[in-house]
Amino acid sequence: xxxxxxxxxxxxxxxxxxxxxxxxxxxxxxxxxxxxxxxxxxxxxxxxxxxxxxxxxxxxxxxxxxxxxxxxxxxxxxxxxxxxxxxxxxxxxxxxxxxxxxxxxxxxxxxxxxxxxxxxxxxxxxxxxxxxxxxxxxxxxxxxxxxxxxxxxxxxxxxxxxxxxxxxxxxxxxxxxxxxxxxxxxxx
Amino acid sequence: xxxxxxxxxxxxxxxxxxxxxxxxxxxxxxxxxxxxxxxxxxxxxxxxxxxxxxxxxxxxxxxxxxxxxxxxxxxxxxxxxxxxxxxxxxxxxxxxxxxxxxxxxxxxxxxxxxxxxxxxxxxxxxxxxxxxxxxxxxxxxxxxxxxxxxxxxxxxxxxxxxxxxxxxxxxxxxxxxxxxxxxxxxxx
DNA sequence: CGATTTTTTGAATGACTATTCAACTCCGGA
DNA sequence: TCCGGAGTTGAATAGTCATTCAAAAAATCG
Numbered sequence: 001x002x003x004x005x006x007x008x009x010x011x012x013x014x015x016x017x018x019x020x021x022x023x024x025x026x027x028x029x030x031x032x033x034x035x036x037x038x039x040x041x042x043x044x045x046x047x048x049x050x051x052x053x054x055x056x057x058x059x060x061x062x063x064x065x066x067x068x069x070x071x072x073x074x075x076x077x078x079x080x081x082x083x084x085x086x087x088x089x090x091x092x093x094x095x096x097x098x099x100x101x102x103x104x105x106x107x108x109x110x111x112x113x114x115x116x117x118x119x120x121x122x123x124x125x126x127x128x129x130x131x132x133x134x135x136x137x138x139x140x141x142x143x144x145x146x147x148x149x150x151x152x153x154x155x156x157x158x159x160x161x162x163x164x165x166x167x168x169x170x171x172x173x174x175x176x177x178x179x180x181x182x183x184x185x186x187x188x
Numbered sequence: 189x190x191x192x193x194x195x196x197x198x199x200x201x202x203x204x205x206x207x208x209x210x211x212x213x214x215x216x217x218x219x220x221x222x223x224x225x226x227x228x229x230x231x232x233x234x235x236x237x238x239x240x241x242x243x244x245x246x247x248x249x250x251x252x253x254x255x256x257x258x259x260x261x262x263x264x265x266x267x268x269x270x271x272x273x274x275x276x277x278x279x280x281x282x283x284x285x286x287x288x289x290x291x292x293x294x295x296x297x298x299x300x301x302x303x304x305x306x307x308x309x310x311x312x313x314x315x316x317x318x319x320x321x322x323x324x325x326x327x328x329x330x331x332x333x334x335x336x337x338x339x340x341x342x343x344x345x346x347x348x349x350x351x352x353x354x355x356x357x358x359x360x361x362x363x364x365x366x367x368x369x370x371x372x373x374x375x376x
Numbered sequence: 377c378g379a380t381t382t383t384t385t386g387a388a389t390g391a392c393t394a395t396t397c398a399a400c401t402c403c404g405g406a
Numbered sequence: 407t408c409c410g411g412a413g414t415t416g417a418a419t420a421g422t423c424a425t426t427c428a429a430a431a432a433a434t435c436g
Contacts, residue, residue, distance in 0.1 A: 005383070021301040025213035029424055039385055040425075046383095050424065078197055101297055105350055109294050112353050113209040113286070123353055151364040155347030155428085162293055162346035163339075165311055176339040180368035193402085193413070217394055227415055228395075234413095238394065 008046070011036045017059040020103040023110050024054055024118065054118060062125035063104045069132060079136045080185045083153065087177055087184075090157065094164030094173070101161045126168075130154045149183065156180055196234070199224045203245040206289040209351075211298050212242055212259045212306065242306060250313035256322060267324045268373045271341065275365055277346070282352030282361070289349045292317075318342045337371065344368055 001017045018027050029050055033040055047053035073082030090115050093099065100106070104122045111119040137146035160173050167187070178186050202223045206215050208305070217238055221228055235241035257274060261308050264270030271326050281287065292310045299307040325334035348361050 023211075023213065023301075025211065026298075026302070028422075030422080041427080042384055042387075044425065049198055050207060098301070100301060106297050107287055108350060108353055109297050110211055110214075114214070121352075123355075127354065147362075148363055148367055151351075151360050152367045153370060155344060155351055155364045157347075157359070159343030159345075159347035160349070162296060163343055165257035165296055165307075167311075167313065172339050173343070175336055176343045179336055179340045180343060216392075218392080229397080229416075230414060232395065 006036075006038060006042070009060070011038065011043075011046075012057050012060045015053055016061050016103065019054055019057055020061070020100050020106070021098065023106060024050075026157065051116070051118060055121060058103065058107060058118065058121055058125070062128070065102075065104070066088075066129065066132060069129065073136055078185065079140050080183075083133070083136075084184050084186055087156070087160070090164075091158055091173055092168050094160070095170055099164055101164065102157075105158060105161045126154075152181060194224075194226060194230070197248070199226065199231075199234075200245050200248045203241055204249050204291065207242055207245055208249070208288050208294070209286065212238075213298065217304070239306065243309060246291065246295060246306065246309060246313070250316070253290075253292070253313075254317065254320060257317065261324055266373065267328050270319070270370075271324075272372050272374055275344070275348070278348055278352075279358050279361055282348070283358055287352055289352065290345075293346060293349045297305060314342075340369060 015032060018031055018035050019113050022031075022062060023037055029043070032043060032050075032053065036043065038153040043053065067169065069086060072085050073079055076085055081103030107118060108126065111122070123131045130150050130153075134146050134150035140146070141149070160177070163169055163173055163176075166172075177184075198262065203220060206219055206223050210219075217228065217231070218242065220238075221232060228236075231241065235244060256324030260273050260277070261267055264273055292314050295306060295310040296314065299310070318338050318341075322334050322338035325337045328334070329337070344365055348365070351357055351361055351364070354360075365372075
């Protein structure tokens with residue numbers, strides 16, 4: 001039996017880039033064909049349909065995001081410092097030319113009304129991220145405070161993912177984060 | 189000369205409902221035709237094209253939003269109390285069956301990558317909302333603090349517009365807002 | 377190597393897209 | 407009452423959409 005000739009993860013990364021930038025509706029399968037170099041038939045055999053490809057791309061993105069959060073916090077001098085680092089990284093990302101917010105957030109907003117299960121999936125993945133923050137924060141304080149702080153972090157992450165589209169917003173975002181999350185060990 | 193047979197604002201309100209729920213790409217002009225009851229030719233004569241209709245819908249939505257913010261704050265016992273009221277209203281909206289976040293926020297995220305001027309427009313309207321909050325807050329404190337608090341408010345509004353899609357999130361959002369905006373006169 | 381199974385190819389499909397326009401209707405002014 | 411311009415009609419257009427499938431190619435196994 002013949003094995004697939006392409007690297008599934010490479011294809012998914014190209015699909016992530018496309019879907020992330022343009023969203024589900026505005027990305028055509030013909031653009032996917034162009035971006036991946038595969039033929040339509042190969043894509044449909046491997047992923048079923050557009051929704052299947054999108055789902056797998058979303059799942060991969062989410063896994064990468066979770067891994068990056070863990071790495072950043074585990075590699076920082078303290079949990080709080082790690083969380084600050086994550087915010088700073090997100091601010092840096094918003095400076096890039098082709099800033100794309102967060103794939104999960106964009107999907108959440110775009111597909112909510114169609115209530116297909118892609119929206120459900122994005123919501124679940126975002127809950128997973130909140131749960132991860134909560135599990136870290138519970139180590140530094142009691143469970144209830146950790147829960148509250150995780151919510152506040154998510155509100156600020158979501159907020160900056162939208163605010164980041166404003167021109168020259170990096171400095172203002174940082175001010176807003178310091179004001180809203182005063183318990184974090186921000187630098188001088 | 190014959191006058192237009194339809195009420196422009198009525199048509200725009202129907203367009204707002206459609207575009208708000210499904211977004212720009214996922215709304216077809218045939219859906220617009222169905223929703224408004226107009227024929228294609230009439231729509232194109234009145235609004236030029238899909239982008240023109242969307243632009244006018246977005247502008248009308250934005251004007252309504254600004255007016256509602258002003259009314260809420262002016263009708264409240266204090267500026268702070270009015271802002272609390274706005275947040276509470278937004279939480280209530282997130283409880284509705286067909287919650288649609290905010291038309292401006294959704295547009296901002298959906299159309300950023302295409303960098304057409306609809307995205308620019310949404311960004312400008314959102315800045316206008318921030319400026320309105322700032323002008324109120326400067327009355328209650330000095331200019332610099334008002335500016336900072338307006339940013340923090342926008343971060344929280346954006347945040348809750350995304351977080352609101354999570355199931356049974358109303359209570360958690362309120363907790364997060366109280367934690368992140370402790371200078372507002374929240375109820376008991 | 378031959379047989380078998382899997383993967384790739386890429387043109388074709390029918391549905392849907394935004395938009396147009398010639399013919400038609402309507403209405404205010406003369 | 408009748409004219410002329412403004413609004414309406416709705417079928418038609420050319421393009422794009424997601425998806426399919428028969429045929430060709432490639433890879434694995436005995």
